[in-house]
Amino acid sequence: MLQKTPTPDHGPDFVLDLEDPAFVRDPYPTYAWLREKAPAYRWKARGDAIVFSRHKDVRALVLDRRFSNDYRMWEFARKEEWPAEHAEYKSIMDNGLFGLADADHLRVRKLVSPAFTPRAAERMRDEIQKAVDDIIAEHVKGERVDLTTITEPLPMRVVSDMLKIPENLRGEFRAFGQASIRSSVLFNKAEELFELIAPMPRWIRMLREVIAERREHLLENDLLSTLITASDEGQKLTEDEMISLVHALIVAGSDTTVHAANWALYSLLRHPDQFSLLRDDPSLIRNTIEETLRYDLFGKGGLPKFAREEMEFAGTKLRKGQMVMPFIPAALHDPEVFPEPERFDIRRDVSQTIAFSAGQHFCLGAALARQELDLVVGTLVRRFPHMRLSQEPQLQPHPIMRALTRLEVTLS
Template sequence: MDEFALDMDGPSFLADPHPTYRWLRECAPAYVWQPRHAVVFSRYRDVKAILNDRRFSNNYRAWEFAQPEQWPPELADFQKLLDNGLSLLPDHRHGPVRRLVSSSLTVRSVERMQSRIQRAVDELLDVTVDGGRLDISKFAAPLPARVICDLLAIPAEMREDLCAFGLAAAKSANIALPPDELIASISPTPRWVAMLRRVIAERRENPREDDLLSTLITARDDGAKLSEEELLSLVFTFFVAGGDSTKNAIAWGVHTLLRHPAALAEIHRDASLMRNAAEETMRFEMFAKSGFPKYCTEAMEFAGVSLRKGQMVLPLIAAALRDEDVFPEPDRFDIRRDLRQTISFGSGQQTCLGAALARMQLVTALGTLFRRFPEMKPLGEPEFEPHPLIRSMKKFEVALH
């Protein structure tokens, strides 16, 4: 890599990015990526520090090259969803909203949802298994939207529409989409939002004890509660954040375990190992490429580099998770590894709010697949689809017997 040029879209990187990440950590831990006008950080200590430093904002409007948005009037509802998202809320609302959501998605509360997630996994497998074959991506893609609809107790007659909303919401996060394709994918937003408003109104009148939407509606933080616009935006965020990421966590989890038959044999002997094994697949084969960018809210010196106000920085979580200073023998897949320092789901205030829910889906899906199909084998290598943020599998077929 004497004449190194970072390329996260090439076929060799998509298949195996780790030689690139290793070079970055060892030779250019603060790499200036000229085409993106960004600085790329790849060492664990720097990545974690960025995730925990409030001088780095998620708000894309803080970027030095940000342009005023010009959404057509008919997409005013979509703009409201964005404007009320956590990353754009003012400081006095960000903390309370985050705490309200966190209190509704604790590990304990998600554990109570496991039976619904299991039912969704079983039913999706029943309709996607094709004889003795299964496309893991086809099975995993609809799971997050299906689970969110279950957890929000969306009425049956609205589910098909709102699952479509979930898939479109996830697609809208792809910043590489041409504007016309983006607008086409989210054009039904007013109809979807109207449906959600009806569900919220009904649930305010008749709250339930066992659904996430009722919990969010009734949650309080020092007397504060979520506004309806914040509720709508959170539902949108659940769909976006859980879409491509959960699909690929499952797909890469299957791919990784199939490449390590000795570890898989251990899991077959002791199913309790699956939880840590799933976490190790996220460390070993984190599917994020550049991850979500951050923007400097002030000029600063960081990790020996001068950063401008508004400059984009890219903390490479996938590279940090193979840092040998933190994870001994990082290129060895070890389902018994101590993973207390993992940052697969972020860190501190930047920890994914739905981390417990995503983990539950991953563990349930992997556990069910390998329990039902213990002889599963890959049918070739994955096929990839264009995506600016992740190594997204378009297709990954396995033989089940």
């Protein structure tokens, strides 16, 4: 059988393959090889990008202003015209927080930030707790339950409640977000990309209708109304930026937290001693969540960034426009920073975590995600203190995430 996980003897000719099922199940030997043998791994198959995997390099990279998140700066950025029916979607991507740079990025981010501070997340605690309780009541009927049925609806519900998206559109917007994540991969071939984004015009129309309707009837305590008011007040937020921002919240705010919750629960279930520790001392929940994100993060690599200029970074020469990839999950297992990284320890010092990145693009939704994870994981452990895995979970192919799709437990 072809050895897909590099052994210590592999040279830098080893070809990284994020689709390989062995990697998806357990990427940590590959990450260790990268850190030790190829800390600036040249990934020719992926646009000749350079992958950084050591904690100190990944942290320095996300903090370094000489890199941009704007994919249009990529030396191999798609130059061909997009079909006219997709011009609108392209504009959404270009105007979103993930695409904007510098002053525009700062301006949009500043506007939306107050809704995402730790204090704002704390104010949402009761509402999120109620959502968790409702979902549990709806899905737990017998002795066995697939925990992904509980984690799956929560984040979309939370972000939809913040934006007061009508109930009948939430399923559509969830699909919109999922398709957007898959289509954000820069290596999709043109035909694949256009197939993925075929339904976008319909979803974009729905989003515009929701916004037009809200403009007519602004609501209290509603993030969308706040954004509309901001865009109506002139230069603060253009219409396109507002649509892009709402889209970004739907995209970034749902799948990420679903998979984070699944892996968090799986990590606890795989380590009954740690599960018991948390059950006996619920005050450990905050640290537990941070450790689950460190120990088994759902992302396969990291969001790509692009060199704004020709430069040297961490001893590697980079071309202007060259893609670099901060492999955050690899950095979170760097023994230089996290001793015995393969040990899951909910009391570990996780202050050096970069699960949510750092610097100007630090995850906008970090406090909200932490709050959701605290409440869904904490509540499940409290309500079902004797739950245990009844079978190994299932994984599904996904371009950028290790997607755990079934997590079946017996409750007592």
